[in-house]
């Protein structure tokens with residue numbers, strides 16, 4: 001009985017949405033009239049993240065029956081997205097996916113984790129746990145940075161599962177998949193408790209870094225992730241059959257990959273800025289297999305919050321993909337989805353030269369503390385990877401950074417992170433302050449880490465007015481002549 005009521009409401013909500021979008025209802029009124037329905041209907045949301053995965057490779061290698069990518073594209077809406085003009089590094093991009101704001105706001109610059117940004121820019125976990133603590137929130141990942149984001153802020157995820165590297169990244173992703181399936185099936189024991197699960201897989205990115213984005217190993221990793229998603233969707237179907245409760249499923253990536261073996265990503269080539277969002281909304285079979293020309297990774301957190309009836313921040317960069325008229329108005333029903341998505345990917349290009357250079361500079365400088373942090377010890381070798389790519393000006397800058405590194409030898413993570421934050425600020429990262437108040441502190445003793453990193457994170461940078469001469473100095477143009 002409860003189930004059929006939910007289903008009826010869901011259908012009505014979709015009808016209202018379509019009518020609302022067609023008649024030009026504003027976002028605010030559309031949101032308020034729908035939120036009550038969505039709160040009742042969308043109690044299960046699964047977000048699947050596949051790191052460093054090019055949509056072009058999915059279409060080439062995993063767009064076939066039996067791949068979860070294809071299954072989900074056939075039942076949902078797919079958008080070929082881009083993060084051109086934003087840093088193509090995992091930490092900043094997953095922070096955008098999980099906060100709904102871009103790096104000019106959250107200010108995350110690299111993969112050296114700091115909890116501080118999420119105090120000002122709460123995550124989807126924080127907002128769900130604060131406004132709807134009865135929602136079961138869970139993260140399952142094999143890159144600890146993701147687990148750390150889910151644990152940050154005053155209202156962390158209820159359940160936080162991390163899998164260490166186990167033999168191969170394909171095997172480690174298989175462990176994530178098995179745990180995701182287990183947790184989905186466990187939800188049937190408590191059908192009245194709403195769920196938000198984030199399942200993160202890393203093998204595509206790792207294959208890209210080790211073999212290149214154009215390698216057979218990368219293609220195989222994409223195929224493997226598609227197979228994992230298919231298994232997860234089968235578990236959802238099983239849970240749905242038991243409880244009648246439908247699930248909304250979203251799949252996304254943080255960035256793409258260069259095709260050749262080298263630095264992997266971090267710069268502004270279309271292969272690196274390439275992203276996608278697949279959005280399969282519970283009960284939305286009418287729009288199955290269609291394409292949206294206006295999805296962005298910043299829309300994911302606002303969408304999830306709207307599905308759970310949580311109020312949206314006024315300073316989000318994204319908007320709910322199912323209710324915002326600007327987004328729903330960009331829906332198209334292509335005859336050939338693969339061809340349409342390939343055409344959309346082909347339309348994305350480079351940013352203007354100024355942004356290209358500023359973001360390249362930020363990536364070079366932000367890479368040093370990450371490497372010093374112990375993931376890769378040979379900075380010279382990594383910088384050489386950038387030098388070898390012969391990117392206009394940036395490769396020269398990397399050569400310059402090599403000289404600096406040779407000269408200063410013993411620079412620490414904290415010092416270089418501090419410097420990188422300064423350069424990042426000057427190039428537009430973290431320059432926009434929130435206009436919404438932070439979430440109130442949770443009850444209980446406050447958690448002060450007291451680390452040097454936390455202290456550095458509290459530093460604020462003021463932006464001087466840069467003129468061309470300053471910018472040339474900042475870019476080290478003189479050194480590039482060498």
Ligand SMILES: [Zn+2]
Pocket residue numbers: 051052089090091205254255
């Ligand atoms: Zn990544």
